Every structure is written in C-alpha cells, then in structure tokens.
Amino acid sequence: MKNKSVIFIVLFMISVSLPSCVTPAEQDRYNTQRGAAIGASIGAITGQAIGRNTEATLLGAGIGTLLGAIIGNAVDQSQQAGVEAARTNKRVVYYDDRGGALEAIPGPANQQTNCRKVTKRVWEKGQLVKETVEEVCEGERYTKEY
Secondary structure: OHHHHHHHHHHHHHHHHHHHHOOHHHOOOOHHHHHHHHHHHHHHHHHHHHHOOHHHHHHHHHHHHHHHHHHHHHHHHHHHHHHHHHHHOOOEEEEOOOOEEEEEEEEEEEOOOOEEEEEEEEEEOOEEEEEEEEEEEOOOOOOOOO
C-alpha cells in the first residue's frame, strides 16, 4: 500500500508540473494537454477517495483525463478563433456537429498596444447563448489602458 501511495504522489506531481514546462509565449496554447493532465490528477484523487482501491483510482484518472481534454480543447478552439479573427481582421466562425457555433468578430485595433478587441459569440441551435469581448494582442502588451 505504501508503494502505491508513493507512485501516486509522484505521478500527481509530474502531471501537475508538466504545464510549467511551456514558455510564456506558448502559455495560452496546449490547453487540451493541460486539461487532460489536470483532469487525470483530479480524477485519480477523486477515484481514490471514493473507491479506496487501484481500480477506482485508474477509472477516476481515465474519466478525468477525458473530461479535462474535452474542456481544454474547447478553450483551445475559442482562443484560436479570437487570434485568427484579430490577425486577419475578418469574422471567424467554427461550427460543431451538434448545431453549435463559435463566432469571433474583430473590433478596432489599438496601434499603441498592438491589441484588438474581439467579440466572441457562442451559438447553440440558432440561439445566442453567450457573448464576451476579449482583447487579443500580438506580442507583449505593457500598459492596461486604451
């Protein structure tokens, strides 16, 4: 039992520290992998707490990996749509197979900060579900003002 605990702690520490290997420029990417690693850790801990055996821990890790990867992938797609809209200064729409869509509409650019506001809209079955305005910058931004 002690060996399993040590192995579990080592695997947990590795999965939590993996996202820190990315450079600051790449930090906004790789959310699918980061979500999978964090999901596996949380799932394994939850599985161990509920089942108190190896099977429950592995099942929790597997379910957590899957859910974390799905959530991370959605974040990656949203960020990619915003970056693409800001870079091309054109409306970008990503569709899914369930009748949903993610729309990114570029706004005016600020020449001083090299940033552009992007309006993101989430649609499900033709209905607007969520609308947010985000700032997408090329390179580094040094001030918070417009």
